[in-house]
Amino acid sequence: MISFVVCKKAIKTSGYQKDSFTIIYNQYFISSLMQTNTLQPATETSTLGIEKHPIPFNKPYFIGNEIAYIQKAVESGKISGNGIFTQMCHQFFEQRYGFRKALLTSSCTDALEMAAILTNVGLGDEVIMPSYTFVSTSNAFVLRGAKIVFADSQADNPNIDAAQIEVLITPKTRVIVVVHYAGVACNMDAIMALANKYQLLVVEDAAQAIDSYYQNRPLGSIGHLAAFSFHETKNIISGEGGMLAINDERFEKRAEIIWEKGTNRSAFFRGEVDKYGWVDVGSSFLPAEIVGAFLYAQLEKLDVIQTKRKQIWDTYYRELTPLAQAGHFRLPNIPNYASNNAHMFYLLFPSLDARTNLIKHLRHADIHAVFHYLSLHKSPFYEQQHDGRTLPMCDLYADTLLRLPMYYELSENDLTTIINEIKAFYSPNANA
Ligand SMILES: Cc1ncc(COP(=O)(O)O)c(C=O)c1O
Numbered sequence: 001m002i003s004f005v006v007c008k009k010a011i012k013t014s015g016y017q018k019d020s021f022t023i024i025y026n027q028y029f030i031s032s033l034m035q036t037n038t039l040q041p042a043t044e045t046s047t048l049g050i051e052k053h054p055i056p057f058n059k060p061y062f063i064g065n066e067i068a069y070i071q072k073a074v075e076s077g078k079i080s081g082n083g084i085f086t087q088m089c090h091q092f093f094e095q096r097y098g099f100r101k102a103l104l105t106s107s108c109t110d111a112l113e114m115a116a117i118l119t120n121v122g123l124g125d126e127v128i129m130p131s132y133t134f135v136s137t138s139n140a141f142v143l144r145g146a147k148i149v150f151a152d153s154q155a156d157n158p159n160i161d162a163a164q165i166e167v168l169i170t171p172k173t174r175v176i177v178v179v180h181y182a183g184v185a186c187n188m189d190a191i192m193a194l195a196n197k198y199q200l201l202v203v204e205d206a207a208q209a210i211d212s213y214y215q216n217r218p219l220g221s222i223g224h225l226a227a228f229s230f231h232e233t234k235n236i237i238s239g240e241g242g243m244l245a246i247n248d249e250r251f252e253k254r255a256e257i258i259w260e261k262g263t264n265r266s267a268f269f270r271g272e273v274d275k276y277g278w279v280d281v282g283s284s285f286l287p288a289e290i291v292g293a294f295l296y297a298q299l300e301k302l303d304v305i306q307t308k309r310k311q312i313w314d315t316y317y318r319e320l321t322p323l324a325q326a327g328h329f330r331l332p333n334i335p336n337y338a339s340n341n342a343h344m345f346y347l348l349f350p351s352l353d354a355r356t357n358l359i360k361h362l363r364h365a366d367i368h369a370v371f372h373y374l375s376l377h378k379s380p381f382y383e384q385q386h387d388g389r390t391l392p393m394c395d396l397y398a399d400t401l402l403r404l405p406m407y408y409e410l411s412e413n414d415l416t417t418i419i420n421e422i423k424a425f426y427s428p429n430a431n432a
Contacts, residue, residue, distance in 0.1 A: 055414050057368040059407045060232040060239070063301040069293035081286035082266065085293040089243075092299050097218035099226075099245035101252050103259050104295070106287045108207040108229030108242035112140035114258050114285055115203045115225040115244060118251045121146040121174050128168050129177035129205075130160040131377040132394040137177055137205045138376055149173070150377040150386060153393040156333045157181065158401065161393070162190035169198050178223065179205040183235075183343035184334055185214035188222045203227070206245075210235050211306055212341035224248040230295055235305060235343055238295040241287060258282040305408055309342035312410055316345045319419045328426050329354070329402075345404045346372075352399040359402065361425045367418055368405060374398050 073079050086104050093102035105111040121127060123145035129137055131150035138148045149168050154161045158181040165176065176195060178186040195202045202223035206212075209219040210228055220226035225248070230241030246255050256266045262282030267273050298305070317331060324331045330348040334340050349355040355371065362369045375398045377386040405418060 054366040055368065055405050055410075055418060056407075057370050057403065057405050058233045059409055060237055061407065061409045063298055063305060063408065065297035065300065066294045069297050070290050073289045073293040079289045081284075081288060081292075082260075082269075083289035083292065085289055085296045086286070088296050089292050089299060092296070093243065093245065097245070098221050099218075099247060100249065101246040101255065103244045103246070103255060103285075104287050104292055105227075105242040105244055105259070105285045106291070107136075107231065107240050108205070108227045109136040109140070110283075110285045111227035111242040111244040112136050112203070112205065113143065113283070114255060115227055116140040116144045116146075117258050117281060118225060118246075118255060119175050119201050119203065124172060125174045126170060126172040127175045127177060128165055128173060130158075130179055130181075130394065131375050131391050132158050132181070132373050132397050133179045133205065133376065134207065134373060135376065135379075136207075137179055138382070141175070141177070142382075146174070147172075147385070148376075148382065150389075150391060150394075152391040153181075153397055155393055157184060157335070158393075158397045159184065159186045160191075162187040162194070165191065165194055169194070169200070173198065173200060175201045175203060177203045177205055179207070180209035180212065180219050182332065182346065183209045183212040183219075183341035184332070185209075185212065185219055185338035187335070187337065188214045188217075189337075192222065201225070204245075207231075207242075208234065208341075208343045210341065210343075211302060212343075213339040215337050220245045221247055225251060230298075235309060235341060236295065236298045236302060238287075238291045238298065241291050241295055244285075254280065259285045306341065308408055309406070310340070312406060312415060313340065313342035313345050315415055316404060316419065320347070320422065323422065323426055326426070342406075345406050347402045347404065348397075349400045349402065355400055355402050358422070358425060362418075362421060365417075365421045367421060370403050372397075372401055372403060 069085060073083060073085055076084065089104055090102045093099055105114065121141060121144050125146045126149050127141045127146045128149045128151055130153055132153045141148060151160050151164055151168060153159060160178055176191060178191055180186055191202060194200070204220055204223040204226035206220040206226045207229035212219045214222060220228060226245040228243040228245065230236055230238040230243070232239055244255060246252055257264055257280045260266055260282060261284050262278055262280045263276050264273055264279050265276045268276035320331060323329065332346055349358070359369055375391065375394045376382055377391055377394070
């Protein structure tokens with residue numbers, strides 16, 4: 001049987017011309033998956049002399065009942081949105097984390113767009129958020145016509161620096177968006193105090209923050225609204241997927257309407273109205289029941305997943321501490337008020353070059369480590385609209401942060417390989 005690797009090489013040598021070659025390749029790829037049910041990459045020998053295979057940055061996985069629940073959903077006769085699995089997911093989140101109301105969405109991007117609609121921001125309104133974030137955080141509010149006022153990150157972690165927010169507040173400010181980077185809480189007491197003082201709304205971008213806490217309060221339950229992601233790179237996955245958490249009663253009914261294309265269909269299905277129609281703006285934000293079924297299977301095993309991720313995170317931290325002490329890089333800092341949901345393990349390098357050098361070394365060993373956001377205030381789309389303030393911490397994280405492979409099925413052997421490759425890179429004889 002021709003291996004997957006042979007196919008990959010064929011693509012490389014062909015310069016990956018789309019059209020007929022791609023179609024043949026895709027057909028071959030699917031049929032080989034059907035035969036073996038798994039990819040079998042070829043093995044080679046690494047610089048450390050051990051048999052190696054590619055270690056990806058992320059890998060989706062099954063944890064239990066995903067396939068069985070998808071099958072049940074299909075057999076139940078309903079695979080469009082808001083079916084039984086979707087509702088079971090809502091209940092799970094509301095009970096476990098105390099969200100007033102949870103609504104699954106097709107992505108965290110969708111949940112942020114719903115949040116932006118709910119806050120009623122429009123042309124001329126200002127929204128404060130960190131520049132070190134994913135484009136969806138800001139795009140959701142730009143789509144409503146709002147102006148983004150970017151804030152800098154903390155010196156000791158990439159979260160928004162709460163101490164720098166107040167000077168950015170003007171009479172036009174409506175919303176503060178916080179991003180709990182790597183699932184580590186922002187300084188929520190300071191941020192909620194500002195919101196109360198100036199009558200602002202707080203949206204938590206909790207894309208990475210499932211099962212994480214600020215002083216024992218679940219992230220996503222503190223701001224007025226919160227958006228989560230279940231994208232395949234997150235702790236709990238459903239391919240694409242997300243959730244809006246609504247913690248303020250004022251937004252509860254409207255959120256459901258926006259979720260259902262601007263109609264009161266959910267109220268109709270509960271028997272609260274005798275017909276449903278167009279009552280507000282909205283879109284198709286709810287995911288298919290297949291997504292809910294997959295997600296619910298993951299939620300059943302949330303504690304198992306979290307325990308395993310924390311073990312991986314702790315091993316990285318313990319094993320890499322001596323190199324951090326030697327000054328090669330810094331390790332993640334978790335403030336006292338924050339818990340660690342082990343979403344991400346990152347290193348902070350003294351320079352861009354130092355980061356690039358390790359990326360190259362790991363690439364050579366077939367280990368995929370990746371950097372993260374680029375400063376949004378310098379993006380081609382927003383640079384002209386930014387007010388010109390420099391945001392040095394944000395730029396620093398953009399240049400020097402590196403994320404190591406982190407996923408539920410990362411084996412002990414692979415974890416050891418990654419750590420050993422990093423140690424080998426910094427060993428005194430490395431370049432001898
Ligand atoms: C902070 C943040 N917000 C929003 C998103 C968008 O999430 P999704 O891919 O579920 O739309 C991401 C993506 O990783 C993210 O990192």
